[in-house]
């Protein structure tokens with residue numbers, strides 16, 4: 244006899260009088276006089292079992308002894324239910340049980356296995372296998388499986404090959420620290436875990452596998468940042484004989500397909516915006532385009548009136564809050580505290596309410612006349628009834644702060660509709676970032692990114708002005724993917740390494756294998772990587788990628804269920820040549 248003939252989500256009124264065998268976990272038992280009801284659960288749903296004292300006393304007593312999360316197998320007959328439960332798909336039937344086998348008992352779980360559980364974060368992480376039984380967590384895991392499936396399907400249809408690359412490798416340059424693995428057979432030497440398969444996918448292009456992808460684990464040892472996991476999954480792709488246009492075209496279709504298949508959302512064309520424009524209009528390179536509220540540059544209308552904060556500021560930026568005159572003093576004070584938090588770092592927040600009767604009210608009335616405020620209104624294209632919020636200070640900080648304030652205000656006004664999806668391509672990133680304190684250049688994407696043809700000359704004179712052939716996709720204010728057209732010429736690659744401060748020897752030591760490969764017929768190529776965990780989180784309207792990973796690490800990078808990382812014993816340390824005692 245098999246364990247089951249049906250699952251707990253599939254029986255309907257049409258199955259009445261069928262003999263069935265079911266297995267699952269006991270969600271709850273209810274004793275009502277002569278009857279005992281048991282909700283039997285598996286990942287497909289819940290089926291109600293009924294035991295009748297009159298027809299089989301022994302069986303009924305056994306059912307009464309079932310605890311939560313016991314694993315059982317029953318046989319019985321499907322019957323129609325007198326009191327229908329409209330909330331579940333199996334709510335029209337129940338099973339009159341005639342045999343019950345306890346497959347395994349269970350301790351009482353440390354939290355309730357229900358949609359709204361009473362378990363705190365830490366407890367649920369420690370007992371992750373129990374948390375994974377809950378419907379909302381299962382929905383996330385199923386969504387992830389679906390997204391991976393649609394991705395594979397789409398890429399297969401478009402001629403991509405899935406090729407695995409090694410996990411024990413040498414450092415890859417994605418800008419984080421490497422996790423390293425000591426080698427027992429090569430004492431004193433270490434492998435690095437890949438921060439991405441970047442160099443391998445480029446080598447595969449040299450090998451002629453012109454459409455590659457891999458759904459792959461990447462490892463980055465970063466300091467704590469919200470919503471980061473030390474290991475995460477990328478949809479990693481590379482193509483040969485392509486330009487930016489080709490990459491944007493194909494991967495725009497991938498994202499559209501995922502949104503359509505998972506959410507039924509149809510996106511027409513994904514808009515494009517240069518990095519410069521995104522920073523100027525939204526204060527970020529990952530703008531949330533579900534709402535407008537563009538950033539306004541107020542430098543010309545705010546300076547020179549004797550207000551020191553403005554006069555000494557490198558940058559004065561504002562946003563217009565639609566209907567914002569309704570904000571109370573308390574709400575504005577709260578927003579002020581919000582922008583002053585260390586994460587944002589603004590020195591304060593200035594407001595101006597444009598009341599309908601031209602009785603404008605600002606927090607700096609002392610310094611500005613009604614005519615000045617009228618100018619603010621014009622420059623910021625505010626309407627009567629709106630409120631202008633202004634941040635001033637050092638340029639980069641102010642841009643950042645206003646971008647974040649824009650999102651916070653939108654949250655408060657419910658403008659970030661979780662059922663709306665607004666992807667955007669961001670293009671023309673700078674190739675380098677200048678570290679003002681050290682004077683060194685860093686690669687904004689990674690060192691294999693090619694410079695824009697038109698800016699080649701600037702490499703010699705003003706590297707910070709060189710635009711890269713790099714692109715990101717942002718969705719609802721989150722970066723979900725990014726990539727670039729690569730350098731495939733050995734000399735240009737060498738030059739970029741030099742600007743990045745590598746001597747020829749260092750470049751040779753780190754990436755000699757790649758430059759060598761470039762001498763054997765490297766085709767023009769480029770690619771992109773999307774964050775699988777991220778995509779799932781964003782399409783579910785969640786802030787946390789952790790919820791979409793079956794066994795995630797906690798915020799300090801620990802697996803609290805396994806208690807990892809952990810010490811290893813002396814024998815192992817000896818074998819690895821790491822014993823310092």
Ligand code: ASP
Nearest residue numbers: 439441726727770771772
């Ligand atoms: N390797 C890059 C990353 O992990 C993506 C790419 O350039 O394809 O961000």
